[in-house]
Amino acid sequence: QSLSAGRPYNALSLKDHGHDSAVNPEAGETVSPDSPDVTGSTLSEHNPSEKTGAGQPPLGRNATIGPLDRVRADASGQPLTTNQGVHIADNQNTLKAGLRGPALLEDFILREKITHFDHERIPERIVHARGSGAHGYFENYAPLTELTRAAPFQEAGKITPVFVRFSTVAGERGSIDTARDVRGFAVKFYTDEGNWDLVGNNIPVFFIQDAMKFPDLVHAVKPEPHHGMPQAASAHDTFWDFASLSPEITHMLMWVMSDRAIPRSYRMMQGFGVHTFRLVNAEGVSHFVKFHWKPRLGTHSLVWDEAVKIAGADPDFHRRDLWEAIEAGEYPEWELGFQIFTEEQADQFSFDILDATKIIPEEVVPVTPIGRMVLNRNPDNFFAETEQVAFCTAHIVPGLDFSHDPLLAGRIHSYVDTQISRLGGPNFHELPINSPIAPVNNNQRDGMHRQAIHRGRVAYEPNSLGGGCPFQTGKMTGFVSFPAPVQEDKVRGKPEKFADHYTQAALFYNSQTENEKAHIVGGFRFELSRVTVPAIRQRMVAGLRNASEELAQRVAEGLGMELPEPLPRALPNPAAPEVEQSPALSLTALPGEGGIRTRKIALLVANGVAGAPLATLQTALVGQGAVPRLVGVRLGTVKTADGDAVEADASMENTPAVLFDALVLPDGQAGVHALLADGHTLEFLKDQYRHCKTILALGASSQLFDKLGISQTLPDGQNDPGLLVADSLDDDVVAAFVAAVAQHRHAVRDSDPPLI
Numbered sequence: 001q002s003l004s005a006g007r008p009y010n011a012l013s014l015k016d017h018g019h020d021s022a023v024n025p026e027a028g029e030t031v032s033p034d035s036p037d038v039t040g041s042t043l044s045e046h047n048p049s050e051k052t053g054a055g056q057p058p059l060g061r062n063a064t065i066g067p068l069d070r071v072r073a074d075a076s077g078q079p080l081t082t083n084q085g086v087h088i089a090d091n092q093n094t095l096k097a098g099l100r101g102p103a104l105l106e107d108f109i110l111r112e113k114i115t116h117f118d119h120e121r122i123p124e125r126i127v128h129a130r131g132s133g134a135h136g137y138f139e140n141y142a143p144l145t146e147l148t149r150a151a152p153f154q155e156a157g158k159i160t161p162v163f164v165r166f167s168t169v170a171g172e173r174g175s176i177d178t179a180r181d182v183r184g185f186a187v188k189f190y191t192d193e194g195n196w197d198l199v200g201n202n203i204p205v206f207f208i209q210d211a212m213k214f215p216d217l218v219h220a221v222k223p224e225p226h227h228g229m230p231q232a233a234s235a236h237d238t239f240w241d242f243a244s245l246s247p248e249i250t251h252m253l254m255w256v257m258s259d260r261a262i263p264r265s266y267r268m269m270q271g272f273g274v275h276t277f278r279l280v281n282a283e284g285v286s287h288f289v290k291f292h293w294k295p296r297l298g299t300h301s302l303v304w305d306e307a308v309k310i311a312g313a314d315p316d317f318h319r320r321d322l323w324e325a326i327e328a329g330e331y332p333e334w335e336l337g338f339q340i341f342t343e344e345q346a347d348q349f350s351f352d353i354l355d356a357t358k359i360i361p362e363e364v365v366p367v368t369p370i371g372r373m374v375l376n377r378n379p380d381n382f383f384a385e386t387e388q389v390a391f392c393t394a395h396i397v398p399g400l401d402f403s404h405d406p407l408l409a410g411r412i413h414s415y416v417d418t419q420i421s422r423l424g425g426p427n428f429h430e431l432p433i434n435s436p437i438a439p440v441n442n443n444q445r446d447g448m449h450r451q452a453i454h455r456g457r458v459a460y461e462p463n464s465l466g467g468g469c470p471f472q473t474g475k476m477t478g479f480v481s482f483p484a485p486v487q488e489d490k491v492r493g494k495p496e497k498f499a500d501h502y503t504q505a506a507l508f509y510n511s512q513t514e515n516e517k518a519h520i521v522g523g524f525r526f527e528l529s530r531v532t533v534p535a536i537r538q539r540m541v542a543g544l545r546n547a548s549e550e551l552a553q554r555v556a557e558g559l560g561m562e563l564p565e566p567l568p569r570a571l572p573n574p575a576a577p578e579v580e581q582s583p584a585l586s587l588t589a590l591p592g593e594g595g596i597r598t599r600k601i602a603l604l605v606a607n608g609v610a611g612a613p614l615a616t617l618q619t620a621l622v623g624q625g626a627v628p629r630l631v632g633v634r635l636g637t638v639k640t641a642d643g644d645a646v647e648a649d650a651s652m653e654n655t656p657a658v659l660f661d662a663l664v665l666p667d668g669q670a671g672v673h674a675l676l677a678d679g680h681t682l683e684f685l686k687d688q689y690r691h692c693k694t695i696l697a698l699g700a701s702s703q704l705f706d707k708l709g710i711s712q713t714l715p716d717g718q719n720d721p722g723l724l725v726a727d728s729l730d731d732d733v734v735a736a737f738v739a740a741v742a743q744h745r746h747a748v749r750d751s752d753p754p755l756i
């Protein structure tokens, strides 16, 4: 066996149905056998250029592909033209009066090109500016007709195409992926009965309770207006000033200071609709619902030191991860779950279900699995799809409805409104990525960038000249608001339960493992240590005392300050909570399916390493769906101890340790010496060790451990399960390594401050 250079995803694990292998329906090709085709229908049965709106997207494939073909442009084999379709003879030189003479105004080719370029940018999203998207589908498990008439949930196996955009909140469009931040998790369902946008986050609660405070929150967290710093970070005075004066933020702070705010991958985080919504069935009967997305791969996070270093090593870390997984056919998948409850149950809860700073513990209302979402196609064009996609909480379909959550109410307004300036007018729904599969017919007309060419003389209703069309449908198919009774005085205020800001913050903290608690302490310590005004720090720690004395004490110690008096509570005697602990709130509650698919593993190489064990391991890892890469001192050829020549896939300089999930140190005395001569090696090993990743040392390479002073026995006497040493490679060693990598990281090694 000889070593082979890897690919981003190794050929052995590449199912050939990624983006590049998209079938060409016009050539009569059929769907790849690996695609999730539940009916056996083929693309050739469907006219890809027809925007059918027939309400029956072909099952088992992304039905947005066909409609979007209408606008896909491909210049392969085509001549260069102006926007008017005129062929361009010379794309190198401006038209001039003589070779050394002045440029001529009549050069419409130059002017068109430069003018278009000058206007290429659109405003970025005011929040969630940086994001990554993908196409896919939602598959429903069983008919839910008793609960809702919403189209995606009417039949078992029903497929609804989706487009999903994940994002960070505070950073600008070109900022880093691994900032400590909430992640947006926005899903556009192209249902048969219109588009439904579930615009959620990876955290089930929010910073504030009322939309009135949203501009204040965002102004506080964004770069400070006088000098435009810091970028993509909440660790600065204005955010913590606002936070320390807004006790309702306490629960959310627990989540954003936890590892939830630095996910390992978009593919490994949960999603939540956050607010309470309504499901409404055909008889008009309603239940409350909270939406949950649970990732098949489990919930896994980075650690802070790693997130900071990844920001430099690969600012596109999450974007690249999502893209590469989909290209390789490792389609990310989430299960949609509903927490379903009645108005009567809601009245009994110790918290208010209209308060977006509260969860309903899963131990109180379990999450019922409803269906699964698979993302199986990368966009063709980042701007046209990921940038121009417009999500909106107002986009709901018959069978769903809002609750009276005052945060949601403001959102219903904000999202449509913001697109009008971001996307240049009220016709953004006609942009291909936003346009529904369901037919659109109404009397709205004109406006900037109108695409549709409406026929006929009638643009009003009622009419007789147009035969009364388009006609309103009434209750049978039309959207009907749930007739929730309302009879109260107009008032600006909040219900009493909203004022309990601490019970659920305590619930979250108390439900974490010791390791997770330590990371929350570390999160607060780091962020507050960046605050320059001591009074803000004092006020913040004073507020934390109301959630957890232990947490406040540890944060105060970390900041080298005395414990301040607790802040006065708005509600001194809150109702007793239903549960004191909720295991579902720990990241460890969702370990995922196990295994090491898509995990990136560095095999260090240098001249003189023992090649055969690395080759065996490489094959075994690829067989498990992992992505082993040979990382050298330099790129180029490495000669093994046996004289074989292998190519390094990456160097320790261009792909540092933080970009890998695990590390293999090679055998071979000469190779180990060569590695030791490069300072990158110890840094590589130190980061892998510090970030609690699995490290396998083969033969002579255990010297590297000695050099760094690391040992299989931890200071408290425990054995480190993530540090494997083997004289030679055999099946048992491979199995032990794979099992250890599948653990993601080894918390027993974690220590604050770090051991090394």
Ligand code: HDD
Residues within 6 Å of the ligand: 125, 126, 127, 128, 131, 165, 166, 167, 183, 184, 185, 186, 199, 200, 201, 205, 206, 210, 211, 214, 273, 274, 275, 356, 389, 390, 391, 407, 408, 410, 411, 414, 415, 416, 418, 419
């Ligand atoms: Fe928001 C974008 C999620 C509260 C106003 N929000 C935006 C996106 C997500 C969320 C995922 C990005 C969508 C995309 O990828 O294009 N927002 C949330 C959640 C919230 C929330 C889960 C609380 C539960 N948002 C919220 C409030 C307001 C807004 C209270 C205003 C009153 N959000 C916006 C916005 C954005 C947005 C200004 C910016 C760009 C956009 O809408 O399209 O309208």
